[in-house]
């Protein structure tokens with residue numbers, strides 16, 4: 656069901672985010688998602704010392720971790736990286752793709768907020784594989800993503816099973832609980848759940864999203 660014409664016309668993801676961070680700055684403000692606070696507690700209980708945040712944006716979530724853990728952010732947008740260096744100077748930010756290994760030594764935990772759903776299937780697999788490759792055995796993964804219960808699910812053209820161009824030039828994968836668990840097959844899944852997050856931005860106004868999260872342990 657891949658819509659080839661539409662794929663060709665679509666702005667590359669990295670250009671889309673670079674433009675947004677350049678124009679809107681700290682797009683969603685300073686406040687972290689409550690899920691980052693939940694992940695922080697779970698990482699602390701598990702005795703984590705080093706945390707990786709792939710697709711870290713301007714450091715809204717690295718800042719939750721960097722006061723207590725050695726924290727690394729991987730981010731592809733230079734504009735976001737500039738903002739991140741100012742907002743969260745205690746984290747180490749690496750410029751590059753989260754779909755590839757960027758760290759030299761493994762961390763104890765990975766927190767990844769609303770990045771996984773941005774990609775088509777092959778890239779989603781690459782993101783999870785890269786995160787696992789940078790995580791020690793027994794380390795924790797906490798990911799959030801769009802839920803299939805979000806009203807945007809099923810809007811616009813379907814690019815792949817469960818992936819819709821729900822706004823012109825912008826697509827996302829919408830996860831059922833089963834689909835999310837399948838993506839993390841090969842890990843020990845400790846918990847999954849749903850929550851609603853409210854984000855404010857100049858482009859989208861105030862918007863509530865239905866999200867899912869997964870907490871898993873690398874074998």
Ligand SMILES: C[S@@+](CC[C@H](N)C(=O)[O-])C[C@H]1O[C@@H](n2cnc3c(N)ncnc32)[C@H](O)[C@@H]1O
Pocket residue numbers: 668669672673683709710711712713714715716729730731732735751752753754767768769770773
């Ligand atoms: C929806 S935003 C979430 C940002 C951040 N997690 C937050 O909540 O503040 C997605 C982020 O992923 C970044 N991104 C997209 N593709 C990426 C890639 N291949 N590698 C690293 N970062 C990427 C974007 O630049 C953007 O910062």
